[in-house]
Structure formats: structure tokens, C-alpha cells
Amino acid sequence: MDELKLLKKLKRKKRGALDEVITIYTGYVATIVYNIIGGMMSKEDMEEVVSDVFILLWNHSEKLEESRQSIKGYLGAIARNSSKNKLRGLNSDLSIDEYDMLFPEANLEEEIEQKERAALLLKAIDSMEESEREIFKR
Structure with a gap:
């Protein structure tokens, strides 16, 4: 909604x-x-x-x-x-x-949202191919 x-x-x-x-x-x-x-x-x-x-x-x-x-x-x-x-x-x-x-x-709300964004980013990085993930990390 x-x-x-x-x-x-x-x-x-x-x-x-x-x-x-x-x-x-x-x-x-x-x-x-x-x-x-x-x-x-x-x-x-x-x-x-x-x-x-x-x-x-x-x-x-x-x-x-x-x-x-x-x-x-x-x-x-x-x-x-x-x-x-x-x-x-x-x-x-x-x-x-x-x-x-x-x-x-x-500011707990901001802290929680930051943790949520970090988790989403890590999930996206983990879904990349190994070579792409290495380039992205560097």
C-alpha cells in the first residue's frame, strides 16, 4: 500500500x-x-x-x-x-x-535505515559474479 x-x-x-x-x-x-x-x-x-x-x-x-x-x-x-x-x-x-x-x-530511525540499506547492498554485491564482485569491491 x-x-x-x-x-x-x-x-x-x-x-x-x-x-x-x-x-x-x-x-x-x-x-x-x-x-x-x-x-x-x-x-x-x-x-x-x-x-x-x-x-x-x-x-x-x-x-x-x-x-x-x-x-x-x-x-x-x-x-x-x-x-x-x-x-x-x-x-x-x-x-x-x-x-x-x-x-x-x-537517531535510531536513521541508524536502523542505514543498517537496512547496508544489508540490501551486501545482498546485491553477493548476487554478482565473482569477477564483477571483485572489481566492485576494489
Whole structure:
């Protein structure tokens, strides 16, 4: 499905739009949540944060801007913020400065996309003939 069409369906709260988003982006959201809070919280806590991300997207879908950002971008931002909020609840005795030192702002969405592009590039290189692959690598 075209992401712009899906974004418009979300904005209008069309039936099934959230199901499509969940089907497409659950793995992406779960990866972000795991990278931020994995190891510090239980699997159930992480699943709760993933669910909260999609609920927040749905509840605020009328505010989505069609021309400015993708659904993936919105979900990445919501996942980062929701994960950090969950950690703040766990570490409520930390000051804001201590929290920022422990969890510096990272552009996880960009990092994940970079890893995806690298994997695609390696797959393309591996599909080349041996002689072409050697020339390409040099």
C-alpha cells in the first residue's frame, strides 16, 4: 500500500488503517523499543510500550502532516519517546541531567535505515559474479 494513502486513511480514522500500520511496522517499532529499554525491563513491559505507540498514533492521527513526514518517521519518534518515558518511570529517582547522560539522544530511525540499506547492498554485491564482485569491491 502507498504510504501517503495509508497516512490519509489514518487521518480520517478509516476502518482497518491502524491494522495495516500494525502489520507493516510492528517489527520496526519493536526494534526501537528493544534498543532503548531491552535488558532493563520485562518482555511484557516492552510489548506494552509497542502497543502504546500504535494507540498514540491512532489517538493523534488527525495531527499527522501528509507532506512533512512518513508514518515510519512518526512511529520512530513515538517509540523513542514512549520508551524513554517508560524508563523515566523505572528510574524516577534520576535527575534529568543524569537521565540524559545515561540515555543520550540517538537517531535510531536513521541508524536502523542505514543498517537496512547496508544489508540490501551486501545482498546485491553477493548476487554478482565473482569477477564483477571483485572489481566492485576494489
